[in-house]
Amino acid sequence: MLICLTASHKNAGFDMLERLSATADAAGPRIRNGHSAVQGAVVVATCNRFEAYLDLDAADGExxxxxxxxxxxxxxxxxxxxxxxxxxxxxxxxxxxxAGHLFAVASGLESVVVGEGEIAGQVRRSLERARTEGTTTPDLDRLFQRASQISRRVKNETGIGSEGRSVVRLALELAESRITDWAGTRVLLVGTGQFAGASLAALRDRGVTDVRVFSPSGRATKFAANHGIEAVTRGTVAAAAASADVIVTCTTAEHHVVDRALLESGRAGFEASGADRAPAGGDAGADAAAPASLRLVAQPVDAPAARQLVIDLGLPRNVDPDVVELPGVELLDLETIRIHAPLEEFGATDAARAIVDGAARAFGEAREEQDLAPAVVALRRHVFDLLDGEIERARTRGDADGRTEEALRHMAGVLLHTPMVRSRELARAGEQQAWIDGIAAIFGVAPADGAALDGAAADGATDAGGAGSTERRLG
Incomplete structure (x- = not known):
């Protein structure tokens, strides 16, 4: 039995999602070992979602x-x-x-920004982590592999995700009203993971050329070399942060990497060296009197920024909210970004959901057929054992040309055809037990415990998940 426990931006507060995300790596093994019925667990944790997919071994009626x-x-x-x-x-x-829920999640249909591109990779990496931890099962493996296939199909066949929509790009769109000239904007990027790569690409799309990178884990040099930007060391990060017009943070650190103390330290360093705090070509007094909505103006390299925008894309939070206590600093975090998420584009979304729903039904039908596999194996083995015995007797009685054997094999195929067709029909109707009871009553055949699925038992079954049960609250 597959079950999903889900908390997302739709039903959970940001603080709860932050706590869940921060401990996600430890959740899978703890769930797997918590109850004897739990055979497997795969945890998906993103900036706006925490989900645990469970494979339960529950007896009928339990x-x-x-x-x-x-x-x-x-x-x-x-x-x-x-x-x-x-x-x-x-x-x-x-x-x-x-299956339908995970396919929709992996395709970006349940994201803050519908069609975001990062979620498919996050789902794939969740399965990889579960494999490494030994918490997945064949059913969960098939489910997540199919989800990755469906997300690619949705991307290729609909307009969803074609514009590279993501939380990163939405954040930069929200920053547009605060930036006069992206080409003259100095950016400090904090983080070197996939989100950092996406952030850098989105910044360059807007014409940003002055980007420096800092990594709390010490990976900045390699990232900078790979992307043609400058790395910032731990000893110079305060000055780099104070001089940046925009700071973008996207690390997996479980502590604040940017806070008021860091910015104050950087600013104090500039003051001690006598650096000019006024904007390039501007007047410090006039700037101080300007409204908070004043757009950023590029600063000289050796001066702190007069206005700073800090974009926190991390979960847990990378930025301490106390940064806004400093003059000229504005914070844009995931909670604020979520409020401004655009509405769905209904045409593309409807087409994507049609693909997801169809794939989910197919997955469910195939999985239901697989539930009958041990019984199918038992029936076919029973019939073929009888067939082999009759063929052997025919040979001892002089079936030299093999015509009797051919006739017996043909008859066995004809006799099995209708039961095999009915097995699939009843499985898709959720009445597998009726078929199992039927072959037990007629042939005296019962599936063996742990019977393996072989080519004969599969009989054309394919991987796929179905729509069916609905989501509800546990409380």
């Missing part, structure tokens, strides 16, 4: 609620959150609806 509640307690224990608070927040998706 409630999954105890295992789910234990999973929630496990998440709460690593995140420092009360289980009751999480139960009241988490959405609960189960059955065939899990």
């Amino acid at each position: 409630s999954p609620v105890p295992a789910v509640h234990e999973a929630i307690r496990a998440v709460g224990s690593v995140a420092g959150l009360e289980p009751g608070e999480l139960r009241a927040t988490f959405g609960f998706v189960h059955g065939n609806a899990v």
